Amino acid sequence: MEANEEARDWAELPRDALLAVLHRLHHEDVLTGAGQVCRPWRRAARDEPELWRRIDLRRRAALSTPIVHLDAMAHVAVMHSAGRCEAFWAKDFVDDTFIVFLSRRAPKLKSLCLISSNISTQACPLLKRLRLSKYRFHRRSAVGDSEAMEIAKMRDLRCLQLLGNSISNVGLAAILGGCARLESLDIRHCFDVEMNDETRVMCARLQTLRLPDDSMDGYDLSFGSPEMNPGIPGLGFPDNPVMNFGFRGDILWDSW
Secondary structure: OOOOOOOOOHHHOOHHHHHHHHHOOOHHHHHHOHHHOOHHHHHHHHHOHHHHOEEEEOOOOOOOOOHHHHHHHHHHHHHHOOOOOOEEEEEOOOEHHHHHHHHHHOOOOOEEEEEOOEEOHHHOOOOOEEEEOOOOOEOOOOOOOHHHHHHOOOOOOOEEEOOOOOOOHHHHHHHHHHOOOOOEEEOOOOOOOOOOHHHHHHHOOOOEEEOOOOOOOOOOOOOOOOEOOOOOOOOOOOOOOOOOOOEOOOOEEEOO
């Protein structure tokens, strides 16, 4: 910059140009940096719901934002959306308490992606697409069909992926019976499901079906080799605890 060149006054940036800049930034950057540059920038970040229509707070490798701060930022971001949030992505910090808050503050929510979070179906019964993916299948997991019975209450579900889940034929029947609108089902690595004639008849109405032994080609998360040996009775497995029908462990909860 030449000595006689005037410094740019970022506070005078036209509103449409300012919003174009903010739309290009990660939401963590807007909440912690760009949105604090000056009063006009703070006002734009706070008062423009369109900026928060699709909220992405998945933790990035380059940042070490504490989970407690991410939770606070998520609350602020949702409030900034003024009820217009349609999509929300997060990792690690979301629980049922936040989901209840989200359901109240984001009535137009259509898409939800939560990675490694602890939530229950009771908090989001209207999802249309759900991915509940475990890192590894465990034979005779303590979880059993408890997750499947909760999923069966999601009446609007269209697409469901249950990778490495401990679901059995009983749980599968409950899902197919409860989710009448289900069109696509992916149960790869769900080796407690026996694809007998009765099960195939139940699945016949589905447009897309991926079975336990199908190839993992195209799967976008890491996964481990299945543990086919039963664990110690009554103890379950450390990456599959369930409390109050919560889903925990290496999980991707997603509504696409």
